[in-house]
Amino acid sequence: MSTRETTTLVAGALSALEPEHRVVVVRAFYRGESVSELSAALGLPQDVVKARLHQGLHALRHALQENGVMEP
Numbered sequence: 001m002s003t004r005e006t007t008t009l010v011a012g013a014l015s016a017l018e019p020e021h022r023v024v025v026v027r028a029f030y031r032g033e034s035v036s037e038l039s040a041a042l043g044l045p046q047d048v049v050k051a052r053l054h055q056g057l058h059a060l061r062h063a064l065q066e067n068g069v070m071e072p
Helices: 003-016 018-030 037-042 046-066
Strands: none
Touching: 003 018, 003 037, 003 046, 018 037, 037 046
């Protein structure tokens, strides 16, 4: 699989996430924001941010495995 194909599949998997999951995953991993920073910026308790991050990463991992980008 080429880098372009992988990039397209990752972008597609990210865009398929529920919006509340996508925002925390993108901000945590692409912007490097901490849970406390996300909590303050989004006006959510830290436990909610952690749960959304966990759920979002689980869904992303599952989508990437289904598309052959990651091994199970």
